Amino acid sequence: MITVTINEKEITLEKPITVLEAARSAGISIPTLCYHPALERYGGCRLCLVEVEKMPRLQTACTLMTADGMIVRTETDAIAGVRRGILEFLLINHPLDCPYCDKAGECELQDLVEKYGPTTGRFKEKKRKMPESLEDAIIVRNMERCIVCTRCVRMCEGVQGASAIAVMERGGHSHIEPFSGGKYDCEYCGNCISVCPVGAIMSRMHRHSYRPWQMTDQVETICPYCGVGCTVTAQVRDDAIKRIIPKLGSPVNNGLLCSRGRFGYEFVGNRDRLTRPLIRKNGVLEESTWEEAIHRVTQKLGEIKEKYGSSSVAGIASPRCTNEDNYVFQKFMRVTIGTHNIDSTARTGYAGAQQFIENIFGQGATANIISGISRSDVVFVVGGDPTTVNPILGLQIRACSRKGGAVLTLGKVSGLRYFSPHALDPASFTETVLLEGIVTELKNRKELSGSHSSLESNIKDIAVSVEDVIKECKIREDDFHSFITLLSEASNPVLIIGKEIIQSNGASYKLLLLSAINYLINGRIYLLSERANEQGLLDMGCASDLLPGSRPVEVAELRRRYERAWHVTLPDKPGLTLFEMIHGAKEGSVRAMYVMGENPLFNLPNSENVKEALGNLDFLVVQDLFMTETAESADVVLPALSWAEKEGTFTNMERRIQKLRKVISRAGKEDWRIISDVSGNMGVSFPYDSAEDVFAEISKVSPLHRDLTYDDIEEGEALWPFKGEPLRGGMEISCNKGDGATESGKYFLAIDRPLFHSGTLSRKSSALMRLCPEAVARISSTTAAELSVTDGDSIRISTRIGSLSLPVFIDEAYDGSLIKVSNNFRGKGVFSLMEYSLDPVLKSPCMDNVIIEIEKSDRHVQRDPKNDSEVKK
Template sequence: MITITIDGKKISFERPVTILDAARAAGIHIPTLCHHDILKPYGGCRLCLVEVEKVPKLQTACSQYVSDGMVVRTETEKVVDARRAVLEFLLINHPLDCPHCDKAGECELQDLAAKYGPAMGRFAEGKRRYPENLEDPLIVRNRERCILCLRCVRMCDDVQGASALSVTGRGSKSYIEPFSGGAYDCEYCGNCLAVCPVGAITSRTHRHGFRPWLMEKEVETVCSYCGVGCSLVLQVRNNSVVRSVPRSGLGLNRGLLCSKGRFGYDCLNYGDRLDAPLMRRNGVLERVTWTEAINCIADRMKEIKRENGSDAIAGIVSGRCTNEDAYVFQKFFRGAIGTNNIDSVAGMAYGPAQRFFEKILVQGVTANPIQGISDSDGIFVIGGDPTAINPVLGLQVRSASKKGVPVIVVGHPGGLKRYSKRAFIMNSAAETVFLAALVDEIKRRRPLPGERPVLEEIINGFRPAPLEDASKMSGFGPNDLVDTAHALSNMSRPSIIIGRDIVQTDTGHMNLLFLAALTYLLNGRIYLLSELPNEQGVLDMGCQPDMLPSGRPLTVETFRKRCEETLGIIIPPAPGLSYAEMTEAAHEGRIKALYVMGEDMVLGLPDSNYVRGALRNIEFLVVQDRFFTETAKYADVVLPALSWAEKEGSYTNLERRIQLTRKAVEGESIEEWKVISEISKTFGLHMGYRSAADIFSEIARVSQIYRELTLEGIADGKSVWPYRGGPLRYDMHTEGTKLPDIVSVMEESGMSGVHVRREAHLFHSQNASRYSPALLSITPEPHLKIGDILADRLSVKDGDRVKVSTDAGSIVLSARRDPCLPDNVVLASTFDGGGIFEITKWRVNPITKAPASDVNGVVIDKEEAITVLHKDRADSLVGG
């Protein structure tokens, strides 16, 4: 026990803490500048100086640890004098341009000078002059205001791990800059500007437009970009969101955000929002009233139901819809239309993967807290770059790596390049063979745990390919494979991080089985990367063709009956069509009416031409979206939707945390659930909800996994399912699963030539970021990453235009050289419609029902003069 006295107060601690933390515990405020809760103690600014008895010099409270019997005084004359002096030194160079500084009003230096310091320095010499740097599209640097506390550099190095900022020069002539000295070449997380205590690093998105004292309200909510679900605060003025900021004590992101969360909020204020329903009359979409639109939908859907039966109607939900919207949507389809043809974007990869792992391994194996990643003793990443798809989760991987935890990546390492021990990039067939070889090698090193006999039987019975063949096909030496297997075998509690690209491929079902075997052998925990904020939620809500709310199979009569009784509806007993199957059915003319809520199918599904064909074949298409999307162009009725910041609701993140999204601004539309319940009324199904809370309480009644929760109750962000230990899901039997004969994969794959894979982009999140000017300013167009060897062969430089062609057509993309890539794999970003989905062939995996997102045997040419001749065509292809 350590007992110390601070300003006369006695206080005891179990473990040594810093004087600063001790003072805080005693309720005593010590001013700081370079200290920040997220960062390690630094002791650079000398503002937290305190007097310690028997120590001749003043001590920095932020870095000095307490010891037993210490007597500390925090506000003596000597201390106050020293603080005043420090502040005066800072004011030698810090300009007093507060009136037009964006930081004014929330500037820590301003506050401290007001409390302790002189208003200005006594220095007669001039201040240091540097022009403000406006070269970057998003971040403004003002070196004059910088006080060199190095919070930004430490944030960038130690926490974000991007190492994009550093100090140039020495002493009073030093300043902070990115490597280029001008524009940033970084991840644009903006965490540097968040920790800057003064106005040296500011955001351009609200430049000279933000005044903290003019904000009308601050709304705590959850980010709507990816499946991590970071908490953020939206600052609102004049019914418009001026800034989104994290709070250090709030949510699982603990004060951090990524580029999308910090800058992507501006899609809320994007000009081309839909504000009235549109209806197709004589081939043209015209503005109509809500009543007209709703009546039209009701009439046409009833007509189609009468003529073609309920199963000719289908519905698709986006992973951006709230739980409440998704729940009402499936209730409408099951209860009013009478079909189970409901699926979501999560049905493409996240859903099948989760279902498979939970089925074959154990319930909840994919439900793990994100913070757990940094506590694991090994990390295996496959199918996507976590630092791009779920950046705040990716930081956990980096933080583990810094502690010495080995990180092994299969696929492009992306933001984990400096943090991974090994990265293996190859085509998708080779990945399957590689995984099989790993499972076989690990099997020899680790005993089977004896927990799941079914899976052990599969693992024991599986015939791997000879190591030499596997190594030849993957392009890595046998030693690489053996070493990797050895490294994995040494892990006792690894995190297995899985992205959707491993599922969305021809051999996706095999990959899942091998990954399950790997997880089982290594006693791992699975993290499924989720590109949308509510993929988990829409699954939980029953937006699946064969599952009821709470993930219970609809084919089991007792579950169906219980659900029918609680809701007072009749649910058809036969499972409906999955997302991919619906698209196929539409293509074949079996789906006559389709209701798409929040999803842009043309850009979201591989093979855009196939999807366009499917949409054209649909007799009656309803699209409900915030923007006039590519899919909306084919619609018969377009309904405007509200964004996540304009309504109440809840999101369930990838770790199953159910979080509240609050209304920050008034939108120019009606909540989706309200619109659907209006349509439902015409079918005779009265839902009678008055608010999102009403819907949530019904969800809590019908769903075992949301039971006893209320919308107000989840506001603390601590509601994670499964909880209280009870079984939540029906334990499904594993039948008919067997590990594939890997030799046949090698023979049948036929993967030769250049293989194009999808690249999930850090600055873009499927199609929502298309409407964020800030995110577009960082990366305005999609690009193709080419390895050096291939690029040299084609004599392609960064920024050159290249044409990527398959049988399905060709696209023109801007090239980026990437030294990591081998010569037979290229990566294409898919945002904004210019990506590979234009030239992917429609292939659906029969087992996972996931459409493949990769394409093999592409031809890449450099576009020379042709680009100029056919510029319009190239532009139209690039622009989608």
């Protein structure tokens, strides 16, 4: 116990904290500028100086640790004089252009000068001149206002780990600058903007279009982009989102955001949003009324169901929609239509991988707390770059490394290059051998404990010698051994699995090996998730083989619970998976499809094939925000409300259920309400008036979500395993080694998963489009040399099913013969070139063996985002 006296008030502390923290905990305010709770302590601004008895000179409260018996005074005449003096110094160069500065009203310097500062300065010298830098597309820097508190630099280096900015020069010339002076060329997390106490680093979005006090509303909700589920605060003026800011202390992201979360909200107000239902008449989509559109859907679905049976109708749910939307949709498919033909793009990797891992370790094996990653001692990353797929999770890995943890990666991970000294980079298509080698070595060192018999029986015969691994994978023996040592000696390791490995040939066998590694090192698994509610949609039963609460469809005893709740008899066999639906549509067994918030024509590999399949349908309904590729070929298009316009819940990758709150209002219907209307029209009425009503039913029907209420969620008590009953693991394992055949090509096509884009939503957000305006082919400098191309040149990439001409982007942080193309831009998606085979166990596509032909094409003219119809609002 430590007792300190601050301003005659006695404070008792459990453990030593700083004088500043102690004072603030007791409600005593001490002014600060360079201090920020998320950052390393600095003691640079000297505003927090306090008097401490028996200590000579004033002390900085933000760095001084409390000690027993300490007597501190924070408000004496001497301190007031010093504060005034410091503020006077800070204002020597500060332009005091508050009337013009966007920060005015929430500027810490302004507040402090108003409270403590001198009203006049005594310095006669001219202020330093540094013109405002507008060179960057997103971030505007005004170094005249900068007070060099270095919060931004400490954020960028010590928290974000991007180290894109630094203090340049010294003394009166000190200023903050990105490496190349003007443009940032960074991760654009904008966390420097969050921590800047003055108007020195600001966002260009909505520049000079609002004052902080003019915001009419401020709503805390959940980010619509990836599966991390960051808390965001949306600030609103006149029913338009003006900015997104993070919140300190929020459970997942604790005051941090990434580029998509912070700058990617503009799709909400994009003028391309669909506003009225559309019906295809004489081959053309025409505007109509809700009544007519719903009538048409009802009539056509009814006819097709009548004529070809329930199983001729299929539904594709959305990982961008809420739990409530997805629950109602699967209930509609199962109850109103009478089929388990409901699936989603989670089938492209996440769903299969999770089920596989849960069959071994039990439900919830991947529901691990993201903030725990930074507290582990070894992080093993396989199959992707977490810093672009799930940026905030990526920061946890960087934090782990900074605290002394070891970062191990399979292959080179660009976003961890300053954090991962331990990378094993196996030759193409030899990951399996390497993983077998790791399992073999770990077995030798750790011995099988016998606690998981089915897993052990699957791995007991795996034996690949170190020599073979070294030879086949072409890695160094030292590297391999130090890798194994770190893994086997880890006390609190985590394993992070990305899509690159799930979408590769023999994925289920690789997952078995990864599960074995996880078992042998006693680690925790994280599955990277690209969509905000990918986990939630699975938990809601939007999978052809799972009922809400992730209960298998085939087990009659489990099925009965739902039959009783919904008063129906459910089919006893699983429905069609996503790829089976496409196949079914192509060959005519699926006649109608209902697509909610998804774009299969763009988001599934071999788009031409999907197009043909969907074209073959008798009836296609699409519910979306925008006229997507899929909507264009629909018979009825229904406009839905976006994430910002509705209530509901998302379940993130750690299976934390979080509340979405309505930020702005807009005329229209939520996805669940549209489906309820259709269902009611088809004679099965759903009794919901609000998203909360839907959730009330979920918590009755799903054994996982039992008794959970919106109140619990609001209070943050909706963490795995909620109040429900997870299923145990230890099931029989079947896996498939793949055919092992790799075609010999010089170059292979791979999916780029860029930091600035997610596809359908991000390409309607002008800030993200400014950061990354067009599709590129990302190649290594070796490949560039071989093709004799440089930045700005274009190449034509052809596969057996298509070809694309794209400008090249030479990525220095990346090598090898892979050509990476993203799937974000209309007409330029990598999936239009991607053939795939299905993994028989995971039912997900394998896309790691796509050979391409490359030729140099005409020089590329950069597209001007200002004249881009997709960006304009």
